Amino acid sequence: MLTLWLGWQGSALLNKGDFTVDEIEHRGAPDTLTIRARSADFRGTLNSRREESWHDTTLGELVSAIAKRNKLTASVADSLKKIPVPHIDQSQESDAVFLTRLAERNGAAVSVKAGKLLFLKAGSAVTASGKPVPQMTLTRSDGDRHQFAIADRGLIPA
Template sequence: MTPKTRKPVPHPVFKVQMNNKDVTAVLTPHLLSVSYVDFLEGEADTLDVRVEDVDGRFRGKWYPAKGQTLELEFGYEGETLQKAGLFEIDEIEGEGPPDVVVIRAIAAGVKSPQRTHQGKAYDNTTLAAIAQQVARRLKLQLKGKIEPIKITRVTQIHENDLTFMRRLAGEYGYAFSVKGSKMVFFKKAELRQCKPILVLNRTDLTRYHIRDKIMGVPKDAQVAYHDPKTKRLKHYKVRNTDVATSDDRIKLNVRAETDEQARVKAQAALDDANADATQLELTVIGNPKLVAGINFSLDGMGRFGGTYQVVRSRHDIERGSGYRTEIEAKRVQEGKANG
């Protein structure tokens, strides 16, 4: 009888470039861990590189300069590596004993001018035009499709550009992330409808926590606004038909100029509330495909199953511990009760 050939255990690997120079071989003997955190929206991606510094070289001649760039690729030997993007060194920490240096970097493009507060009015324009104007001011390239939503007037009141843009985009059901030199826009409802790219079973999970709620899931969303043409207060309501709901209701305190604006804003708020109904945190053996924005199927979990969207992922490659992935996700489609 021929013995079965054991499938080799996959070996996690990474590649780090600093200022476009591959420094993987130089870092590896000293490396304790590489940690990459990826957000769907609202926060900048981060990269932490921890190295042991027994001889003081990282506090001396190898001390990294703030503003230098880092690039990370990670995954498994023999497979196509996942690219994490471009980062800029923002902070260096030291701790000990034993002596350790931590190089912290944030997604390139998130610079101090983006954090400058300012006031500005935008008149007779569109959401796409405002996004283009903000991107140009921040020296970013706008990517993604934005519907031609007309806006008569909106005001940026003592907000930095990113905070203002996130607020405005969110009101209309959009979100964006800054990746290197690009501001990437996407419609959240469309992203939630994408097909799952992989399946996770109960046996794949080394840890999980799921919260499935009904209380707080609204039955409808309402917008009240003053119609500038009729001079009357108008109301617009969107009912929740997707999930089990409570008797709660969303009453939006947002500006609307037309029924269409009111509908879009009410639907966006309702979609966000539905996505918050079932939330998941889990840990698995490292999986480079689990990055923010992708959808996956969760099987073998009974009523907890379904299609989930990753909203935050963390990838850790550690000396002596291997590679693990932690994610936060929201359910975008219920599954059939199974197993």
């Protein structure tokens, strides 16, 4: 388990949560240690394939039920909670893949952070509790080294 705190010199550190380490890599020279971690432990039940049929429910109730069976606390945006789900099948899909599909259909983003299953309106720039996310502009002079990578996979891996 890795706890991440981030901040800038001269400002307070912000706790960004706990992460499950799933890969450690060393390179040299110069010595570089890369630690890869995820906000959810995908070695657990979230990645187990399931068969389930959902009837006459809401998006909020559905996400809450999935959170509960994965020992997570659901946090669903108010604008998404009451969206009706007359019928949907989860057929040989993990909860992670099923939630990603639900999010895509409903203009949402799904993630697991600090023991919470977050189901938020995509691009809303608010936290799970509804607080606005402050904007920050980074310039090249803010650091002397950077790296960017993009992976061809959903928010929650299959």
